[in-house]
Amino acid sequence: MSAAPRRIAAPWVLPVEGPPLAEAAILIGADGRLRAIGPDSAVPTPPGCQSEHLGGAVLLPGLVNSHTHLELTGFDGQVPEQEFPAWIRHLVAIKAGRTPAEYRAAARKGIQDCWAAGITTVADTGDSGAVIEALAELGGSGIAYHEVFGPDPEQADTALEGLTDRLGELTRYTGPRVRLGVSPHAPYSVSGLLYGLVSAYAAEHALPVAVHVAESEDESLLLSRGSGGFARSWESRAIPLPPPPGRSPVAWLDQHGVLSPRTLCIHVVRAGDADLEILARRGAAIALCPRSNRRHGHGAAPLAHALRRGIRVGVGTDSVASVTPLDLLAEARAAREIGGLDPEAAVRLATVEAARALGLERDIGSLVPGKWGDVVALDLPGTVDASRLAGTVLSRVNTDVRLTLVGGRVVYRREPSVTV
Numbered sequence: 001m002s003a004a005p006r007r008i009a010a011p012w013v014l015p016v017e018g019p020p021l022a023e024a025a026i027l028i029g030a031d032g033r034l035r036a037i038g039p040d041s042a043v044p045t046p047p048g049c050q051s052e053h054l055g056g057a058v059l060l061p062g063l064v065n066s067h068t069h070l071e072l073t074g075f076d077g078q079v080p081e082q083e084f085p086a087w088i089r090h091l092v093a094i095k096a097g098r099t100p101a102e103y104r105a106a107a108r109k110g111i112q113d114c115w116a117a118g119i120t121t122v123a124d125t126g127d128s129g130a131v132i133e134a135l136a137e138l139g140g141s142g143i144a145y146h147e148v149f150g151p152d153p154e155q156a157d158t159a160l161e162g163l164t165d166r167l168g169e170l171t172r173y174t175g176p177r178v179r180l181g182v183s184p185h186a187p188y189s190v191s192g193l194l195y196g197l198v199s200a201y202a203a204e205h206a207l208p209v210a211v212h213v214a215e216s217e218d219e220s221l222l223l224s225r226g227s228g229g230f231a232r233s234w235e236s237r238a239i240p241l242p243p244p245p246g247r248s249p250v251a252w253l254d255q256h257g258v259l260s261p262r263t264l265c266i267h268v269v270r271a272g273d274a275d276l277e278i279l280a281r282r283g284a285a286i287a288l289c290p291r292s293n294r295r296h297g298h299g300a301a302p303l304a305h306a307l308r309r310g311i312r313v314g315v316g317t318d319s320v321a322s323v324t325p326l327d328l329l330a331e332a333r334a335a336r337e338i339g340g341l342d343p344e345a346a347v348r349l350a351t352v353e354a355a356r357a358l359g360l361e362r363d364i365g366s367l368v369p370g371k372w373g374d375v376v377a378l379d380l381p382g383t384v385d386a387s388r389l390a391g392t393v394l395s396r397v398n399t400d401v402r403l404t405l406v407g408g409r410v411v412y413r414r415e416p417s418v419t420v
Contacts, residue, residue: 003030003409004030004048004049004050005027005028005029005030005035005046005048005049005050005408006027006028006049006050006051006373006405006408007025007026007027007028007043007044007045007049007050007051007052008025008026008028008051008052008053008054008059008375008377008403009023009024009025009040009043009051009052009053009054010024010025010053010054010055010057010058010059010377011023011055011056011057011058011380012024012057012058012059012380012384012389013025013026013037013058013059013060013367014058014059014060014347014367014389014390014393015037015060015061015366015367015368016060016061016347016348016351016352016365016366016367017352017366017367017368018366018367018368019386020386020389020390021037021038021039022386023039023040024037024038024039024040024043024059025037025038025039025040025043026043026059026367026373026375027043027044027045027046027049028373028375028405028407028408029373029408030408032372032373032407032408032409033369033370033371033372033373033407033408034367034368034369034370034371034372034373035369036369037367037368037369054377054402054403056379056380057377057378057379057380057402057403058377058378058380058384058389058392058393059367059375059376059377060347060351060367060375060376060378060393061351061352061364061365061366061367061371061374061375061376062118062119062120062121062351062364062374062375062376062404062405062406063117063118063119063120063121063328063329063350063351063354063376064119064120064121064123064314064350064351064352064354064355064358064360064364064365065114065119065121065122065123065315065316065317065326065328065350065354066123066264066287066288066314066315066316066354066357066358067123067125067210067264067266067287067289067316067317067318068110068114068122068123068124068125068316068317068318068319068326069124069125069126069318069319069321070106070107070110070111070114070122070124070126070131070134070319071103071106071107071110071124071126071127071128071130071131072091072095072106072110072126072319072320072321073106073107073109073110073113073320074106074109074320075091075094075319075320075321076320076321076324077324078094078321079091079094079321081295081296083218083229084215084216084218084229084296084298085188085218085228085229085230085232085233086229087296088188089233091321100128100130103128103130104130104133104134106130107126107128107130107131107133107134108134108137108138110131110134110326111131111134111135111138111140112138112411112412113325113326114326115404115406115411115412116398116401116404116412116414117325117326117327117328117398117401118328118329118376118378118398118401118404119326119328120141120364120374120375120376120404120405120406120411121141121142121355121358121360121364121374122135122140122141122142122143123142123143123145123210123264123287123314123316123358124142124143124144124145125145125147125183125185125210125212125266126144126145126146126147127146127147127148127149129144129146129166129169129170131144132144132146132170132173132174132178132180133170133173135173135177135178136173136174136175136178138411139177139406139407139409139411140177140178140406140411141177141178141364141372141374141406141407142177142178142179143178143179143180143181143208143210143358143360144170144173144178144179144180144181145181145182145183145208145209145210145264146163146166146167146170146180146181146182146183147183147184147185148160148162148163148182148183148184148185148190148194148198149185149189149190150189150190150191150194151188151189151190151191151234151237151239152191152237152239152240153191153192153193153194153240155191155194156191156193156194156197157197159194160194160197160198160201163182163198163201164201167180167182167207177372177406177407179208180207181202181207181208181209181210182198182201182202182207182208182209182210183209183210183211184198184199184209184211184258185211185212186211186212186213186215186219187213187219187222187223187249187252187253188218188219188222188230188233188234192242192252192255192256195253195256195257195258196256196257199256199257199258199260200257202262203260203262206262207262208262208263208264208358208359209258209260209262209263209264210263210264210266210287211253211258211263211264211265211266212266212267213249213250213253213265213266213267213268214248214249214250214265214267214268214269214270214271214275215266215267215268215269215270215293215298216269216270216296216298217270217298218230218231219249219270220248220249220270222234222241222242223242223246223247223248223249223252224246224247224248225246226241226242226244226246248270248271248272248274248275249270249275250265250268250271250275250278250279251274251275251278253265254278254282259278259279259282259284260282260283260284261282261283261284261285261359262359263282263284263285264284264285264286264287264357264358265279265284265285265286265287266286266287266289266316267287267288267289267292267293267298267301268286268288268301268302268306269293269298269299269300269301270298270299271301271302271306272302273305276302276305276306276309276311277309279306279309279311280309280310280311284311285311285312285313285314285356285357285358286301286306286311286312286313286314286357287313287314287315287316287357288301288303288313288314288315288316288331288335288349289315289316289317289318289322289323289331290315290331290334290335290337290338291317291318291322291323291330291331291334292317292318292319292322292323294334295322295323296322300338301338303335303338303339303341304339304340304341307339312353312356312357313349313353313357314349314350314353314354314355314356314357314358315328315331315332315335315349315350315354316328316331316354317331325398326398327397327398328350329350329393329394329395329396329397330397331350332346332347332349332350332394333346333394333395335349336394342390343390343391343393343394344390346390346394347390347393347394351365351366352365352366353365372406372407373405373407373408374405374406374407375403375404375405376401376403376404376405377401377402377403377404378393378396378400378401378402379396379400379402380392381395401414402414
């Protein structure tokens with residue numbers, strides 16, 4: 001929470017839910033909630049308020065990253081491009097060499113990197129528990145989806161028991177800004193039986209769920225034909241292949257009761273009309289990571305078709321093992337390209353629509369009184385008018401972030417350059 005009320009004025013404020021405001025200001029209360037927004041002359045300055053004017057900047061809501069793996073911070077450049085199943089195996093191997101202390105340090109660094117990029121809330125998946133611990137320690141905001149694995153049905157009961165034990169340990173890190181969820185990892189790493197067990201547990205305890213799905217051709221081949229790289233990996237480990245008849249990854253998850261309004265489906269690149277109809281009917285959301293999908297050659301997600309069906313969609317960065325740096329506005333630009341969106345819609349995918357995808361739109365994603373005072377200030381390149389403001393925001397990069405607030409608290413401020 002903010003120690004005192006904080007007032008910030010700037011040439012422009014982009015509330016996202018509402019038109020751009022010229023020569024405007026925001027006021028955040030001592031409780032960390034946004035209290036007022038409007039013309040600079042109309043926003044009060046209470047006694048004891050910390051007040052500043054950021055010339056040449058635009059204020060907008062803190063960015064909402066709908067998919068991260070912050071425990072993998074530091075792995076950029078360490079996993080070379082290769083066939084996707086082999087890439088996954090390589091990543092698992094280097095993860096095994098990281099100690100708990102190193103995971104905690106990576107998670108802290110990842111959160112701080114997000115703040116420096118204007119990202120104030122993350123939806124993170126991982127199996128170390130380090131990210132939820134770091135969020136609590138640093139006063140961050142997000143959902144930590146704890147991963148569970150187990151492709152062999154014989155592992156299901158043991159895997160569920162291990163998951164529930166671990167969730168019990170991690171619950172102490174939850175709070176008003178930090179939530180705990182579950183992530184049965186992906187169709188190539190979780191059996192149908194385990195999916196059903198985890199989904200039933202999540203429903204019983206009202207936990208949010210995240211799952212990687214419809215990401216790669218090998219995943220689709222595993223479920224539709226029992227072939228491809230993941231199928232070969234299962235066979236080499238004597239794991240029984242999913243029984244026929246084959247289904248698409250989305251239909252397979254639906255068969256096992258995974259999809260609901262609490263479910264965040266990550267990637268959803270290889271999804272046809274029937275799959276999108278299932279997601280729309282179940283009320284599930286999508287976390288789109290266009291740069292990661294492009295890096296691995298998975299293709300472009302059917303974004304426009306998903307949006308036309310009213311499916312909730314937010315953009316995410318995935319991990320630095322796939323794409324670096326974590327640049328959510330770059331993801332929004334890529335989404336704009338594949339979805340044929342206007343700049344305003346693309347900005348929404350990194351703010352209020354991402355918040356909607358996570359079920360957090362009542363508290364974050366736009367500058368509306370009553371929501372958390374999560375704010376990012378971006379440098380503007382020069383004179384901008386209201387009609388071009390969203391496009392200008394979308395063109396910004398991480399080095400344009402001047403200030404980031406979480407609940408009115410400064411978590412990042414760019415140091416002024418020094419000329420020698």
